Amino acid sequence: MKHISSRDNPAVKALAKLAGTAGKRGSPVLLDGVHLCQAWLQHHGAPDQAIFDVERLSQPDIAALAAAVPDAHCLALDSRLMQSLASVESGQGVAFLVTPPSPEMPVEVDENCVLFDRIQDPGNVGTLLRTCAAAGVKRVFLATGTAAAWSAKVLRSGQGAHFALAIHEHIDLTALLPRLRVPLVATALDGARNLYEGRLPARCAWVFGHEGQGVDPVLLDAASHKVCIPHDMAAVESLNVGAAAAICLFEQRRQALANALL
């Protein structure tokens, strides 16, 4: 494995530049840490490049990652160089340079899916991706104005969910509506029925909205189902969008599991 100890090495310079701008459309990104790199390997195979902290190559989980990537794609960096690339202070000694998949836009959407309507907070977006994947959702559409899915913070809170999902970014959700062959379901306060009354569609397009403003009124109008989560409104006005999505997606999953058992 090639070993680099100079900050002026062109490969290190390119990586450092990338670490600062990750998340830009179409550009490669750095996956930071053992868990994300393992998840990438499992779903997509070898990365464009694997970068290791030379002092931690003997650590078993890192050695296993190094063994799984062709040597020509591996670089060993001095610890201080590696540290300068890490997105968190406690770098884990490994990062993969990868090109995020760009899934083809389906002509018709007939599966369970989730629409992210300008969700701002990277932690919320990452958690929501993780919840979607956990609920068995395979495809998500992120409106323009949503935090960049492949940024370091979203990747970190996604915990590998990115690799189990087809993620469509920079989407005009209104323009997407004619492609939907499943009902559009939105969470709302006005004119919404209790989430727990009646049956949810087995497959639908859920839309979850902006932290402050909620779902875009145009999308709300287009929704065939509006549901509200019956919470203690005297205590707090609303739920966090990630919590609300978890409750909705897993209520749908609960109903689906219950029906399969019948």
Added chain:
Amino acid sequence: MKHISSRDNPAVKALAKLAGTAGKRGSPVLLDGVHLCQAWLQHHGAPDQAIFDVERLSQPDIAALAAAVPDAHCLALDSRLMQSLASVESGQGVAFLVTPPSPEMPVEVDENCVLFDRIQDPGNVGTLLRTCAAAGVKRVFLATGTAAAWSAKVLRSGQGAHFALAIHEHIDLTALLPRLRVPLVATALDGARNLYEGRLPARCAWVFGHEGQGVDPVLLDAASHKVCIPHDMAAVESLNVGAAAAICLFEQRRQALANALL
């Protein structure tokens, strides 16, 4: 209202010092922004001190807050001074200095409650407090090692939930167990039953654990119920702790609502 324009004013210096150390045990804290200040007023009445951006006192929501606090407790600060106290870049022109309530430890716990077992991330702790309040929980116990409930980040993501809850901090959860008169319920992977099979207790003590390590084995052993959320394990290993808690607490709420309807 007293107007201050000097950074060297003792009151401003004291506030600036506090803004940097908020969240320390027993000390007063700064509530930042219109929503938190409104929620404090609604639940606890006037703050120890209310601080306003002098240029925004004519804004209706801020004027309403100023009118609700006795003038002797109000300070108007020059914008740049106010900005230096704000915990986020976009300060909202108002902050309350308050002393967090310290609820008395109950001798016996016989109500629905939640135990936070060393949850590290302030955003997770705040979201979890908000979810607890929304689910109708009134009392929470935060283990030593959990992010400080009254820190600026946790307050921000709690969105007012703090004022609807009795929050016990720095708790030894193991020592709390003998006081519990309700069953202890933990989320777990091994030896756990499906959350959706069978009935959950109407009242219990939920314990949610550390983001990486999960629930402390001692608490897991002590739990009379261990439940798991049936998620797509091929997609992601686990759920975010806030998402998992939302699913559990609202499944309990769904069951309670369904039984009340019978």
